[in-house]
Amino acid sequence: MMALGALALALSGFAALALAMDKHHRDLFGSPPPRGRAIALRAVGWVLLSMSLAASGASSGPSVGPVLWCGLMTVAAILVALVLTYGPSSRSRRKRAGAKPLRSAAGRR
Amino acid sequence: MTPLVPIIRRAADSVWSRVVAAVLGGYGFAVAASWFLASVLAQTAILQVGDSVHTGLLLSFAFYAAAVIRVLAVRSALRAWAELVLATAVLLGLGSLLTTPGGTV
Amino acid sequence: MSRGFRQTMVPAHTWAGLTVGWMLYFIFLTGTAGYFDTEIDRWMRPEIPFAETFPSRAEMLMRAEKRLGDVAPDAHETWIFFPDKRSPFLEVSWENADHVWHEEMLDPETGAPIRVRDTGGGQFLYQLHYRLHYLPPVLAFWLVSACAMFMLVAICTGVIVHKKIFADLFTFRPRKGQRSWLDAHNVLGVTALPFHLMITYSGLVFLMFTTMPVLINAFYGSGPEGQTRFFIDALSRPTDSPPAGVAAQTRPLTEFLSEAERRWGEGSVRYISVENAGDVNAVVEVNRSASGGLGTAETLLFHGATGERRGVVDQPAGANVLRVALLNLHEGLFADTVLRWLYFLSGLAGTAMIATGLHLWTVKRRQKNTSSGTPPAIGLSLVERLNIGTIVGLPVGIAAYFWANRLLPLEMDGRAAWEIHTMFLTWVATFAVAAWRRRDGAWLELSGLAAAAYGLLPVVNAVATDRGLIVSIARGDWVFAAFDLAAVAVGLFFLLLVRAVRRKRLQAATGRISEAAMEAPG
Structure with missing residues (x-):
């Protein structure tokens, strides 16, 4: 149960860290985060990740806990990346922007 | 007779020379560096001989990786060989001078 | 970090990864399966009954001793392993005077031997990742270590090369060809970076006594004697006590069991072993089943x-603490179910990182070819074929191993060996398909084959045994159910791959048409 809590903390921590980044914030809200908000989000993200470590330690002890934490962080970070890519808001955003054909989108780069 | 020297020079400075330096030279350096570390640890009595050798073994792969990256990063393969041989020789020399035999031989 | 330095690391990363990429994929995939070796063992030995509760250790010890007395009265070394949740059977093994080992699984309730089919089980898959099966062990250790060293270099240079990996931690842009593969490679690499580093370095440490012998011999004298002196010194390995040749009755094993249970509590002993049985120098070892975390589980030694x-x-000392911790981290034997799955997922991330890296190499070069209009070089074709035969072919081979386990006749001679041959023959056949068919065709057909081979595995299991998925779920046998469900999941993954390859093929076809249309007016 404690491990589930640690996973939830890692997920929300990474979500906050992602939102502190310009491109992901822009994807969701249309503009990069104001400076103060970015700093706050980053701080919250790191606090949540450390709480996740603490929860992992409480779940599995001081030596195995960090191992559990690393594993949970891997899963959490990949989940956040998947949600940002395939999640509902990113899809509606693409629709709003009037998704361009694939080739021209690739050609812009 | 004359073309032989430039051919050897070019071979020694080729990509393949660098690969050999990284794989084999890197291994030699790893042994030398961990040998030196183990002998210093044992000589200064920071650790017992067994633990010194053990520590050297555990770190040898880090030395190896560092050597490989260094070999791949320097400007020319010849330079890479020069650095590698010099460092290996010095570490190996010092290491073998300082070696304390371990166990009850 | 200068730009020039980063630039020089690009070819290093590319070639360190490519040259041993296929071997690394093999090592990572089979090693990842190895995290569930015990569970796969059970699926591959369906004769072992499902059980969750066991009689007391004392009762089981009596049954095991009785069986050993019947089949191995003169054995000079015997082991008795008690069941646990992962391995719900009593196991006895013994060594006779002729140095041949025997083992038997017993029903914990009756002590009767369980007649299991001859199989390599999950143990074989796990050992494959460092033993490479057909090769002599020492050669295999050197090869695997060399690959691991390349991997270590590839990881270090990878972090340097992909300078934005931490900024791009959550960035995956799908359906953009090369860009998407690079994103996937980066995300898989960086999110599981601690695992990748740990598993690679600890893998090297596992084999370091083989690969770095010079150092030991420099301090402890040459040859195996020097090595032995080092082990006694550094690993605080208890010295052997050879048999004295004087007969003496060994005390009843229940005495040792109860002393251990007084110390650790009831049901906490994993195994009891007797060395030099019947000799005055007999040694009895009792091992605790509780995980020692990153250290070692306690073992009591007695004069028999x-x-x-x-x-x-008990706990290791000195530098050995670090080595034991690294080995434990690598094997993850201390992991409970949740952590075991996390290990498994991290291993899959590593496998997928290697696969995407290999594929990326071909995508980059093929794009260059298409834009310059030159036909693909032989090297590119070769890498593409090897990629198909490895990335999809190996999973097909492993599926064949599971099919063989269910379909080969139970009484067949050399059955376990033939399961393994089936796996490798199938794998070789997939290479033939990859070499012979067109590139897209091979991707499609082999992925389709993999989807079918895994998707149908639960069906084969349900037909060939009485432990199909529905039965397993109904009785709460989650090891069997999870194996079948995982097979379905792998099948679905390959089905998605089939869909993706088809869509790409379609896109490429329409792309060519629209390109031609655009070029026409200009």
Whole structure:
């Protein structure tokens, strides 16, 4: 149960860290985060990740806990990346922007 | 007779020379560096001989990786060989001078 | 970090990864399966009954001793392993005077031997990742270590090369060809970076006594004698006590069991072993089943003839603490179910990182070819074929191993060996398909084959045994159910791959048409 809590903390921590980044914030809200908000989000993200470590330690002890934490962080970070890519808001955003054909989108780069 | 020297020079400075330096030279350096570390640890009595050798073994792969990256990063393969041989020789020399035999031989 | 330095690391990363990429994929995939070796063992031995509760250790010890007395009265070394949740059977093994090992699984309730089919089980898959099966062990250790060293270099240079990996931690842009593969490679690499580093370095440490012998011999004298002196010194390995040749009755094993249970609590002993049985120098070892975390589980040593305590093997000391911790981290034997799955997922991330890296190499070069209009070089074709035969072919081979386990006749001679041959023959066949068919065709057909081979595995299981998925779920046998469900999941993954390859093919076709249309007016 404690491990589930640690996973939830890692997920929300990474979500906050992602939102502190310009491109992901822009994807969701249309503009990069104001400076103060970015700093706050980053701080919250790191606090949540450390709480996740603490929860992992409480779940599995001081030596195995960090191992559990690393594993949970891997899963959490990949989940956040998947949600940002395939999640509902990113899809509606693409629709709003009037998704361009694939080739021209690739050609812009 | 004359073309032989430039051919050897070019071979020694080729990509393949660098690969050999990284794989084999890197291994030699790893042994030398961990040998030196183990002998210093044992000589200064920071650790017992067994633990010194053990520590050297555990770190040898880090030395190896560092050597490989260094070999791949320097400007020319010849330079890479020069650095590698010099460092290996010095570490190996010092290491073998300082070696304390371990166990009850 | 200068730009020039980063630039020089690009070819290093590319070639360190490519040259041993296929071997690394093999090592990572089979090693990842190895995290569930015990569970796969059980699926591959369906004769072992499902059980969750067991009789007391004392009762089981009696049954095991009775069986050993019947089949191995003169054995000079015997082991008795008690069941646990992962392995719900009693196991006895013994060594006779002719140095041949035997083992038997017993029903914990009756002590009767369970007649299991001859199989390599999950143990074989796990050992494959460092033993490479057909090769002599020492050669395999050197090869695997060399690959691991390349991997270590590839990881270090990878972090340097992909300078934005931490900024791009959550960035995946799908359906953009090369860009998407690079994103996937980066995300898989960086999110599981601690695992990748740990598993690679600890893998090297596992084999370091083989690969770095010079250092040991420099301090402890040459040859195996020098090595032995080092092991006694550095690993605080208890010295052997050879048999004295004087017969003496070994005390009843229940005495040792109850002393251990007084110390650790009931049901906490994993195994009891007797060395030099019947000799005055008999040694009895009792091992605790509780995980020692990153250290070692406690083991009690006794004089068999007198019953006196000889010593306790507990936590390692000195530099050995670090080595034991690394080995434990690598094997993850301490992991409970949740952590075991996390290990498994991290291993899959590593496998997928290697696969995407290999594929990326071909995508980059093929794009260059298409834009310059030159036909693909032989090297590119070769890498593409090897990629298909490895990335999809190996999973097909592993599926064939599971199919063989269910379909080969139970009484067949050399059955376990033939399961393994089936796996490798199938794998070789997939290479033939990859070499012979067109590139897209091979991707499609082999992925389709993999989807079918895994998707149908639960069906084969349900037909060939009485432990199909529905039965397993109904009785709460989650090891069997999870194996079947995981097979379905793998099948679905390959089905998605089939869909993706088809869509790409379609896109490429329409792309060519629209390109031609655009070029026409200009």
